[in-house]
Amino acid sequence: MVTIQEVAKYANVSVGSVSRYLNGYKLRPNNAKRIEEAIRVLDYRENMIAKALKSNQTLSVGVLLDNLLSHFSSAVVAAMGDFFEKQGYSMLLSGYRDDPKQVRRKVEFLTDRGIDGLIVATMEEDWEETQVLRELAIPVVSLVTPITFESIDSLLFDDAACTRKVVAAMIAGGHRRIGIISAPQTDFVARQRLAGAKAAFEEAGLELTDEWVYVNDYSRESGYAGMRQFIKQHATAVFVCNQNTSLGAIQQIQEQGLIVGQDMSFAAFDYLGIGEIFYPKLTMVRQPVGELGQLAAKTVLEKIRNKQPYSGKTIELANEILWRDSIQDIT
Amino acid sequence: MVTIQEVAKYANVSVGSVSRYLNGYKLRPNNAKRIEEAIRVLDYRENMIAKALKSNQTLSVGVLLDNLLSHFSSAVVAAMGDFFEKQGYSMLLSGYRDDPKQVRRKVEFLTDRGIDGLIVATMEEDWEETQVLRELAIPVVSLVTPITFESIDSLLFDDAACTRKVVAAMIAGGHRRIGIISAPQTDFVARQRLAGAKAAFEEAGLELTDEWVYVNDYSRESGYAGMRQFIKQHATAVFVCNQNTSLGAIQQIQEQGLIVGQDMSFAAFDYLGIGEIFYPKLTMVRQPVGELGQLAAKTVLEKIRNKQPYSGKTIELANEILWRDSIQDIT
């Protein structure tokens, strides 16, 4: 490993000059040229570890997701990774396996490695473990879920509004027996989506009663079970609030010999672009996950660079509703 | 930030002793106890950057994937991440966006950050850019694709064998007009899978002619187009060699008003578990991606710890064939 010292010697200048050159300070053109040449012929590469030790900056950011194994996470990570790398930052990735208990350990794991900023996803503000974020000396950005500590920015989706619109479309199509496959209401996202559905009913002067709300556990199986219940109740339309769950729901419909989106009106949240491979194509709400990732990366970097870890903004990104043909008009 | 010095002062020992304590050396019980207490009351955390500078080990490994945005990548990353973290290692993630030209830059990006080991995926041995791996002073593991440099271990799947078996089942079912939606033969994986299909034909005394091989470009659209061609040619069965492509193929079948796996026998490689949501359920070959990730992590760590970067083994993991009902018997 060639060091700054050797470059200095080769170029016949002091290490200070080399360091300054490397950091973009002006120096005598002649010296600059000699240093540049030395760097080239010696194939010098700067030692980021030494730099980090001295400057207390690692040029890395931590990313703590609920679960690494999902399309959401890979899309977010892909977008962030690209952005960070262009900016010279690396990304330390970690997942807490949907288990809040692990959050503290994971955050320590990351901060121990000297990350300059942290992005977390799907952490509920009222978890005890979320409180560790309060004392962090680095910028934090929360994804999907709002955390209203003054030090944290939150980036959300407009799930409620979109759910409301889609369910409203079902109602407008004459549907009254509409099942909602929702998720545990302890989760912010689940609350949002169900609230959207309820709003649609209220606006139409109707009420969404409990028997038409099935609470899943995010598994495919629970989507399968929920759909079975609704078919028994002679639902004419079902909205599924979660991607994975929706696969189970679709499976149930098919197994009953029904055609999704025709014999049973259907819509769901989707990341995979699964809606297109059916016929009729399925109406889906798609979250701009890549955008979210990129915006998250941009936001932390700004906070890191401006050294202003505190702001506390909340930004809501608009989902896209892919209106297709799976909500039948039965008026 | 409390340092080793402060701990030493508090415990009334030298920094050397604290360092030795931290690294598991034996010292006078009394001293050890005092140090332990100092660490506790001062809430000392070791500075990994300083440690890394001194010891030339960052306790991190680089992971360079073709593309971060796929189920393959998230599954592999999830498995590796878990394993690494348990072992105290962090993971620097990077993708080269399916563009070999980027490989050199990305590898430098990672090595500049002092990674102790590197895992790469889907890099073809004959790419010029792959040669940079030759000079790396750290252990390297190649995923999915064999790289026979003596310094590199390769972890592969038995795609050829599985493709052969599935296509053989189609032939056994009486199918003769079998379409294979394959991928560019410049890619190792694509060659393997097509070779498997050809082998099945040969074993049956048949021949797989060019008109029954459609070369996709990994896009959904090309699956869509390939399937259209085969439907025109009155294929009775189609095997799709790539996950994403298979979605397009399914879409085409549905749009023709046909039922996948019934009107058109069908099988494909799958990661998403998409085969189950159809009726009939689809026969799919599934790669043990999580296993691969874990084995990869294990392998690099062993190489890092044994300080034996050279071995050059190749291991083949067995895929799982999920036999379902989408290959009809037409004899």
Next chain:
DNA sequence: CTGTTAGCGCTTTCAA
């Protein structure tokens, strides 16, 4: 603008 030098927090000789 440049050279010298004191550390950043840690590990690891070397003596004691």
Next chain:
DNA sequence: TTGAAAGCGCTAACAG
């Protein structure tokens, strides 16, 4: 076993 001290590669005063 332990303490003292050198030094990993770099940055940032400080003095010139």
